[in-house]
Amino acid sequence: MDREHRPQKQEEKERRVLVVTSVDTERDAILRGMGEMGDKNQVEVHTAGVGVARATAATALALSAASYDLVVSAGIAGGFPGQAEVGSLVLASEIVAADLGAETAEGFCRLDELGLGPVCIHMDASLVKRLESSLRLRGLDVKTGPILTVSTVTGSKETADELAVRIPGAAAEGMEGFGVATAAQLKGIPVLEMRAVSNFVGPRNRSAWRIDKALEVLEKASGGLMEVII
Numbered sequence: 001m002d003r004e005h006r007p008q009k010q011e012e013k014e015r016r017v018l019v020v021t022s023v024d025t026e027r028d029a030i031l032r033g034m035g036e037m038g039d040k041n042q043v044e045v046h047t048a049g050v051g052v053a054r055a056t057a058a059t060a061l062a063l064s065a066a067s068y069d070l071v072v073s074a075g076i077a078g079g080f081p082g083q084a085e086v087g088s089l090v091l092a093s094e095i096v097a098a099d100l101g102a103e104t105a106e107g108f109c110r111l112d113e114l115g116l117g118p119v120c121i122h123m124d125a126s127l128v129k130r131l132e133s134s135l136r137l138r139g140l141d142v143k144t145g146p147i148l149t150v151s152t153v154t155g156s157k158e159t160a161d162e163l164a165v166r167i168p169g170a171a172a173e174g175m176e177g178f179g180v181a182t183a184a185q186l187k188g189i190p191v192l193e194m195r196a197v198s199n200f201v202g203p204r205n206r207s208a209w210r211i212d213k214a215l216e217v218l219e220k221a222s223g224g225l226m227e228v229i230i
């Protein structure tokens, strides 16, 4: 049967997906959530390490070693107050390298404003919408909005407020998304970012991070992810 007349379902079954996390506990939560669907040789979950450098390098290496149709950056995150609650799940509408730029006398200047390269990667809105619906059906509190990639975890209200003003609608921050997305984009592969909120972005209070809760949410979300993308 030629490609044009092949049933849609068959094409969907052929998809291969690379999921990139920063630490093993995130990877394990995702593998638990995928259950049997993760054993189909269609999904690989890699731990890359923390930060954008490791995320970019690990994603690029994985993409040069095998062929994939979709890349997902997944893990836990800080949620912006008023946008994403602790225990909620954030899907990126866009991934923003929030601190990639220069300090100037007038304030922060983005890399793209300096003419030196992009700082924002947009997701496929229809894919994000389908995933959002599937995750809501699983009872998750889901929010779609910009997810920021930062090199330093925000630790003050001043920085949190500044980021929220600079990136309207900023929903969450993590430390890897822009690296994963850049490696995928350079290969022409679609990318998603999915993060469960463990803490609020703001004054540092590590003891208040609800990592176990966020990992539970990540586990639950992984089942929904498989349902939509495989």
Ligand SMILES: O=C(O)c1cccc(C(=O)CC[C@H]2O[C@@H](n3cnc4c(=O)[nH]cnc43)[C@H](O)[C@@H]2O)c1
Binding pocket: 022, 023, 025, 026, 049, 050, 051, 075, 076, 077, 078, 079, 150, 152, 153, 154, 173, 174, 175, 176, 198, 199, 200, 201, 211
């Ligand atoms: O200690 C643990 O058990 C544990 C389990 C899972 C993950 C961790 C991490 O510390 C992961 C660090 C990872 O989390 C992202 N993250 C989480 N909150 C924030 C934030 O407020 N700002 C920026 N990044 C955040 C980040 O992507 C790190 O890679 C520990």
